[in-house]
Amino acid sequence: MSITRFQSQTDPRAPDAGDKPKLHVVTFGCQMNKYDSLLVEGRFKRAGYVTTGSIDDADVVLFNTCSVRDHAEERTWSWVGELKQVKAERPDLVIGVMGCMAQRVEGEVFKRAGHVDLVVGTRQFQHLPGMVAEVRARRARPDAFRARDMRLLATDMTEDVAVEREGEEYTGGRHGYLAVMRGCDLNCTYCIVPTTRGRVRSRPIDDLVREAEWMVAQGAQVITLLGQTVNSYGEDFSVPGPGEARMLGRQGRPSLADLLYRLQELEGLVRIRLVTLHPSYVTRPFARAIRDCDKVDRFLPLPAQSGSDAVLKRMKRGYNLDLYRKRVAILREFVPDIELGSDWIVGFCGETEADFAGSEALLEELEFAVNYIFKYDPRPATHAAERLDDDLDVSVKKARNRRLLAVAERVQRTRLARYAGTSVRAFVESTSERDPRVLLGRTIHGVPVSFRGAQELVGTTIQLAIDETTAYGLAGRAPELAGR
């Protein structure tokens, strides 16, 4: 999963915005956080807020945070820290910290950043507008509340996140996110996510289809289905839910395959993407659904993490190399042209030079087209941090990171070179920020492609002749525009 930070999009201040209070959300972490930030913005809008792209005129600032590596947390602390001065100048400001780091450190936020008013975990954020109102009400009665009661914390994980977006304006753009499940039931020894996101809860298929319809009706053309192990969708349904009998999957309960067949039928939806898959849940019905549904990207992020059986075992990933290869073989049997992506952790506890060479070899053998490489970072209270020895020097981790990146670039370059001279269909996503005459699209294999063309082509699917390829994408031209 790529880790990025994004900020809420500015709502042009509508003439009727009047004196509506303004919300600004700063989002760190993965796509799940981006989705959650939109849900939160929707909740606030229902409560009479507008969103703003700037902290300067915001009445409420929220940080939606990530814990996956220490670096992600440190960036958040530094952003939150910068608001201390702002709060001193504008004491009316309400500042909240939500998401994975909030869930992990809970009340420690108040200790490290005394100017924060709210700490809200990953399953409580639907209550945020009410909590902000409560903070305001308490501030108005300083005689009745002690200073420490002016701050509120909500980190209970037993509640389900209620998603009610219908009736709201969809602001997610042409490319929308849809979390089909929350949490993770696996326990990879290095990973903080099961702690911050809790047990798996899948959402009923009918709810998801309705939400997708609502998004598409308002302009979404691509939808990325999100889950920590998105292909385990439905595994937590023990019996078919009410009204879901017709959706029985092969396993006797709804699965991601069933959801794909439903979404394939959605008129106006052009592409369906999946983030992130886990090898343990790659089944033949799933592979068949991808083959049958031509809207589903022929690109799957299927993190291997390591190419050494000994390391995979210490990571408790739940597969060995043999099983991983078998799962890839199932995918390639049904969809021979599938492109795969992987995340890799280098320098995990006890990783020998031979173990590391295994990662280089697996990347090369299976020809992953997209690779994200991370240096192992012990996370507090995880199995690995507590029981395994983080024995590799940071210089070794850095060197292995560089080496694997070099292998990845070479493999990616070779893999993408196969598209040179071919004709590909691409969905045109946007214009390039650097040059508006250049359009950016993506092939059904998830490969970025740039070409010259008119802005009106954004949102359409176009046939392109590929002239150039790199390790990261393609450059081409639209034949009907050639010679102009």
Ligand code: SAH
């Ligand atoms: N659910 C996804 C991954 C979520 S975290 C999956 O199972 O694939 C995104 C990526 O961060 C992981 O794939 C892993 O490569 C990396 N990561 C997670 N914990 C890490 C840690 N403690 N140190 C370094 N990288 C880590």
Ligand code: SF4
């Ligand atoms: Fe973390 Fe493993 Fe779950 Fe992914 S599958 S979120 S790496 S515990």
Ligand code: F3S
């Ligand atoms: Fe980070 Fe939480 Fe996503 S830890 S990667 S924001 S699930």
